[in-house]
Amino acid sequence: MTSIYQPKMYYQNIFTINYDLLKKQNIKYLIFDLDNTIADCRTITPSKEVITLFNKLQKQGFQIYILSNALKRRVKQFGSALKVPYYYLSLKPLTITFKRLIKNNNLDITKIAMIGDELYTDIKGSNKLKILSILVDPLTKHDYIFSKISRLREKHLIKKTNIIKRGEYYE
Numbered sequence: 001m002t003s004i005y006q007p008k009m010y011y012q013n014i015f016t017i018n019y020d021l022l023k024k025q026n027i028k029y030l031i032f033d034l035d036n037t038i039a040d041c042r043t044i045t046p047s048k049e050v051i052t053l054f055n056k057l058q059k060q061g062f063q064i065y066i067l068s069n070a071l072k073r074r075v076k077q078f079g080s081a082l083k084v085p086y087y088y089l090s091l092k093p094l095t096i097t098f099k100r101l102i103k104n105n106n107l108d109i110t111k112i113a114m115i116g117d118e119l120y121t122d123i124k125g126s127n128k129l130k131i132l133s134i135l136v137d138p139l140t141k142h143d144y145i146f147s148k149i150s151r152l153r154e155k156h157l158i159k160k161t162n163i164i165k166r167g168e169y170y171e
């Protein structure tokens with residue numbers, strides 16, 4: 001039995017994801033987590049590299065969304081700077097905000113990939129809805145306040161099970 005915490009794909013970071021493969025798999029919508037996925041939680045603006053990547057992905061036809069458990073002010077800063085729709089205080093792994101995002105934007109669930117750095121929030125939430133779940137390594141060791149507890153649980157889970165081995169990426 002596959003664990004609800006098992007990511008479908010695992011990459012080092014958002015820059016090493018095989019977006020061409022996603023395209024081939026008919027993925028059209030990319031939902032990104034914010035903290036430790038696209039940004040260090042100590043920064044308040046997206047890096048040039050992230051802006052470039054998002055522009056490139058949009059040119060390739062992907063539609064991008066941000067789904068974060070962080071507070072409005074923080075998520076809004078990134079959503080506005082990157083010019084993508086954003087959802088804050090999303091309560092991942094609960095699916096309530098996932099569902100709102102999907103409904104608001106009229107998305108086909110089979111064409112979505114969720115990209116995030118946490119098994120307990122991003123991956124579990126996506127797997128519950130059978131959204132293609134993609135794990136990336138956290139950008140830093142610093143966690144945003146909402147992630148501190150789930151990160152501790154995650155460390156324990158990884159230690160105890162074979163869900164992933166850090167650094168052993170797969171697609």
Ligand SMILES: [Mg+2]
Nearest residue numbers: 033035036117
């Ligand atoms: Mg995160």
